[in-house]
Amino acid sequence: MIPFKQHHGPLTAELLREPGRFGLGQVPAGAVPDAVTTSICGFCSTGCRLRLHLKDGEAIGLTPEARYPVNLGMACPKGWEALAVLDAPDRATVPLLREHANGGLRETTWDHAIGTMVSRFKDIQARHGQESLAFISTGQIPCEEMAFLGALAKFGMGMKHGDGNTRQCMATAVAAYKQSFGFDAPPYTYADFEESDVLVFVGANPAIAHPILWQRVLSNRRSPEIVVIDPRRTETAHSATRHIALKPKGDLWLLYALARCIMDEGRIDQQFLNAHTSGFEEFKTFLANYSPEEVEKHTGLTPDAVRALARLVSDPTKRVSWWWTMGVNQSYEGTRTAQAIINLALMTGNMGKPGTGANSITGQCNAMGSRLFSNTTNLLGGHDFTNPAHREKIARLLGMDESRIQRENGWAYDQIIDGIERGDIKGLWIIATNPSHSWINQGRFQTLRDKLEFLVVQDMYSSTETAQVCDLLLPAAGWGEKEGVFINSERRIGAIRQVRKPPGVALSDFRIFRLLANAWGGDLFAEWTSPEAVFRLLTKITEGQPCDISGISGYEMIDAAGGIQWPYPSNGPDPSRERRLFADGRFYTADQRAKFLFDAPAELLPEEPDGKYPFILLTGRGSSSQWHTQTRTAKSSILRKLSPSELYVDIHPSDAARYGISEHDQVEVVSRRGSLMARAWLTPTMQPGQVFLPMHDSEVNRLTHASFDPHSRQPSYKASAVAIRKYKQP
Template sequence: MPLFPPVLSRLLKQHHGPLTADLVLEPGNFGLGRVPARLKPASAVTSICGYCATGCQLKLHLDEQGRAINLSPQAGYPVNLGMACPKGWQALDPLDSAERATVPLLRDETGKMLRVGWAEALETFASRFKSLKEQHGRESVAFLSTGQIPFEEMAFLGCLFKFGMGFLHGDANTRQCMATAVTAYKQSFGFDAPPYSYADFEESDVIVLVGSNLCIAHPILWQRVMRNRRNPQIIVIDPRATETAQAATRHVMLKPKGDLSLLYALAHCIVRDGRIDPASIERTEGFEEFSAFLADYSPLAVTERTGMSVEEIESLARTVSEPGKRVSWWWTMGVNQSYEGVRAAQAMINLALITGNIGKPGTGANSITGQCNAMGSRLFSNTTSLVGGHDFAVPEHRAKVAAGLGIPEEKISSEPSLAYDQILAAAEEGKIKGLWIIATNPFHSWVDSGRLAALREKLEFLVVQDMYYTTESARAADLVLPAAGWGEKDGCFINSERRVGTLKKVRQAPGIALSDFRIFRLIASVWGCEDLFVRWTDPEAAFRLLRDLTQGRPCDITGIEGYEMVDGLGGVQWPYPAREDGAPTPASERRLFEDSVFYTPSGKAKLLFSPPAPIPEAVDREYPYTLLTGRGTSSQWHTQSRTGKSDILRKLYPQDAYVEINPKDAARLGVKEHDMIRVRSRRGELEASVYIAPTVKPGELFLPMHYPEVNRLTHSSFDPHSRQPNYKACAVTLEKVR
């Protein structure tokens, strides 16, 4: 018997309380154990919601045993101001699902999944991955993680995998969500720095939403827009008449992927007419080159690409550059999930910079983040950036992180990891032999998802660590590690406006499932690198390590003492550096660049641009429709692995896939509402019920992204700068199902 089970017993008992080693290590007993002593009976505690990156605070109402039995939105929290969307109201439901992973599962030689104890599961984990490393090297195993777990866990994973286990490649599903915004900000501002506060929704005169269905995807932020007393113009730029477009003052219904050309045409008009802010332009680099580039993007030159008239473009240009008006630009996945999303995001950044709409109330070029902790992932996952907002390629950064974490500097590689798509491509090619997936579901969510079945055949060992054993990814695994979910562990999220907030443990994980933090501690012990992580005793201890690493970086949070302080301040927006005695406490809601100093070496923002590229898969006679995808309802979330577990949420959206079709196309095809129709691309097909909707234009279709069949259709094309997939436009055909 290996030496490590006593270590496992000790660490597991720290999590579960006074349970016997047999109970913890064997799969047959599913006792919950006692509620930890720190959860003494109380009326309520607060916790940040675990769905989107809005970052709403919820009040969790506890029973006499300290277990959450109900919740309500927290009044007065500066994010949601006492509001919650349907997902937030039902956030406890997924914890009680019968599909929870409660015990490790290991696939035997016949292909059957068997219940095993933690000792056998982790011995198998370590021996299989060590064997692959010995045979094929440190690039033979990779991980894919999430924006759904606290940043303390994300950082532990990234540091464990790269510094402790000695592997190179790991990425987070932030790559599917926010990589475009990350890259755009880094290139333009010198750091991944969304500049805004949610208060800017309430202080703008003109709010421009590009590829953002705010009403559905971020309903609490739409409520912040509705609180605006300045009678703002709300402009939605989107090919589809979304719920947000229908509620706006103006809908710009441009052609799919015509956004970059339109944004350049707007800048052309503004520069041509002199409606610029010279003082703001002084704080930029590249204005002369940008002005020369814009000469080719007159309104007339882009009418075909955008589907808009010259008059419409000229009118919009005047609206977004009116002197004295506060203009804010906002975007989400309609821009990010694009083959040229970085340049589209930077085109909005350029517009904000040349008109002086940055660093002031009600302004900015503002990305709205998707997952609850995608901002935390961006700073702390140790994937594309060295943990703490540092750079793997900078020797001084490697030395600082090594000293701060107490690890040998030589364990920090200067080599970059492969990006998400490159990791999967390497697995397809047989170069990556082992894959560890944590709290995400790429077998459903990845673009052209049918390719993952073939990829699976090339993998020698696939580990999935998740709340549920029924996700598409877990069903494909060789080993399933049962993880605690939101509400069953402590930590911090960072929301879209850079606000750090705490989540609380108010339930015991079912069976012998453990928090991801505890699983990583056990793996460190099994692997033999636990000496590197002796200070990672619990999430708050890890928080303090990570906090101290941020010193001197734009995301400096060294002024935060601990979780209690975060709660007491109503969340804390970074930066929040340690203050000199007597220094005033920063305001609750703060924007960046009020001093017009950016994070580049020169202190100036960069105006970046390049010509629009052709759409990767244009329509033709064989595939004459353009498929658009996006959020379906405010009750659905991503692959529905959690929202699908709520009886209430399931009643609020269609259970099966449906496709929105323009009435003219429906008439031509001879289909009526609720008929079944086959949607086929060059990669796959699905059957969906017909929803006749004038909200899509003839020749265009819309499918909600949440159904597992949808990504069989989408096209494997990627932004060259961010490596983010292009989910939003591909060519399909329709056939009526007889």
């Protein structure tokens, strides 16, 4: 059997200590920098700051920023290679237009590309109605570009329906926080990783997904208990003090059983509950049916194991923090699972204090910015489309008629896909995302292409699966080729800097939106002249909101402060470098109390395994050197060397023996929706009856079953029924 660490590439700690040994962070021979600037990394939501070493105004190398309160001088493999991926030969360098349905994409000018997009979209609206256009955006462009896109599409071009790929990763956390706290408000600061006595990771694998945050955990000097709740023995579970290997999607049952045990043993913080929460009495009644014995068949855990964990996470002498990511969010009942975590933090008083909290770790570099400023799930600045006072405020600040702002929310991602299938959506604009690869049950999305009259893709690469089938490709600048701000998982705003020119005639997304605004007509965006001008407008828009950043004057202030966590209001801002929310026990609900919210878990998975498809498929990150669909990371020769060289599937040795599968055999993994080929890796990190595939591969979402959380509309990527068999040459 191949050793654990070899299966997943070099250990993260080794990469952090000696990046040069793996070829990372190399400066070209003979190149001598003449200046240095800083920028926030453009991969994950950790938000590391990098020092970019310049020669004649262009970056030639980088090093991590030692004094930044996020990464403290560290960078993961992706950060070290951030510049390398910009030089790929498949960069989109010129607009490409498909003049005829059966023709190929051909080079065109920016004037013709923009003019064609505007005329085709206006024609679609004229023939099919105002709501026949939609857009799907991203969590990987700066706040200023997200705001410009959302305002242009909705207020300027009249698109009611628009969503982002953050729906695939963070919508559950958004819905849970909004319902429980009254606002989308992750309460923590990264210092809490180092200040907790007990850290509980639910469906999270930070050792791979957020390696710098995992190093913060390992820097904790309080000798903490590290608990991982996950069906799979992940890299994080491998290093934890306790691994709770529950059944897939048994998490909600387990969390309710923990709450029941804590309540039965009188380990609740009654003073905190009385002063700062509502709904606990109803929650107590609800818990009557969730004893450890009653949930054992759903969790696979003994009652004694559940009670022992309940005592650990409710110890009044311990600081307990809860952390979750995609294992919770990407679920058909993820919102209530996230709220079950929130409920546990509330009932034990682990909120608003150092080393505590119910803490969602975000995915993409600016998913937090998308959540506040993309105009998709909410009106700019965390406002509400359905609130007349909010509509009036935004219209006044933007100098436009309030009638331009829709009075209800638009469709979510899956509803837009449904709209295409029904024929309601005829024109689609996709910005910096690749749904032909990443959307759940991807075969369905790929079959809908012919139902669109005009598909526009705006991306930095021309080779993505979605770009290959579009009618118009707009070449966009990438990270390092434009300016703006990102917001990281702990609500820290950091600036990114332009350190090189985009290739060919590619433009920043901001400049593309500027061209479209001019071509569409009207003077609504006359003041949207530069990213920093828009940032200053956004600070005004947030005034009075929980995310108020009206006290930030501009990019220089952000840089000088080492990033600024929201809120930072103009009236009495807290200048502390690291701040958590709810220290005063006041939440953002109408009565300033956090709400206990709950529902009964589903008795069955949306797709149960059976005789034909006996395995449960789990998906997740494959290595710290891969990112999402690998659109960027696959462009780095170094990152490719640090990642698995081909698609693999993890399977328990006993299952492999039963099906005659040996180590490294080529196997076929099949679901009701499709199949793929992969190498078998035999590993006891899996439980019998379960298999694992890394999410980055282009074929994996052929298999996934499309089910959705009713509150967040987030798809469930984590539990599909599959079969696996040894491949036999025909």
